[in-house]
Amino acid sequence: MAVNDRNRPVYMISVAAQLAGVHPQTLRTYEQKGLVTPQRTSGNTRMYSQADIERLELISELTSEGINLAGVIRILDLQGRLDERDQELDDLHKRVRRLADRVHELETRESVKSLVRASDLPPVLRRLP
Secondary structure, three states, rough: OOOHOOOOOEEEEEEEEEEOOOOOHHHHHHHHHHHHOEEEEOOOEEOOOHHHHHHHHHHHHHHOOOOOHHHHHHHHHHHHHHHHHHHHHHHHHHHHHHHHHHHHHHHHHHHHHOOOHHOOOOOOHHHHO
């Protein structure tokens, strides 16, 4: 499933609650506490995406392990920060690879230039235009 598909709101609150294994009122509480932010239709109906459902399943898993909602909020915040750092690290790795490729290219050019300097050429080739 593509990332955009995962974030497309497709489930109304009753279906989302059933998929997540919780009561619809629980979803409203989670929304009030900032644990999940469903999108809204023009008529203000909550619509949940597959990514929301996965987040709700994680919240259910954490609460079933005895973690209170304050702890869940903290865990999700830290997970979000970790995901951001992972993305930053991936971006930096890509940049380093591009820079290393550029350095290699410049070193290769310099090597080629040093091989074809006029002083290094035989006298017959130095006279060519």
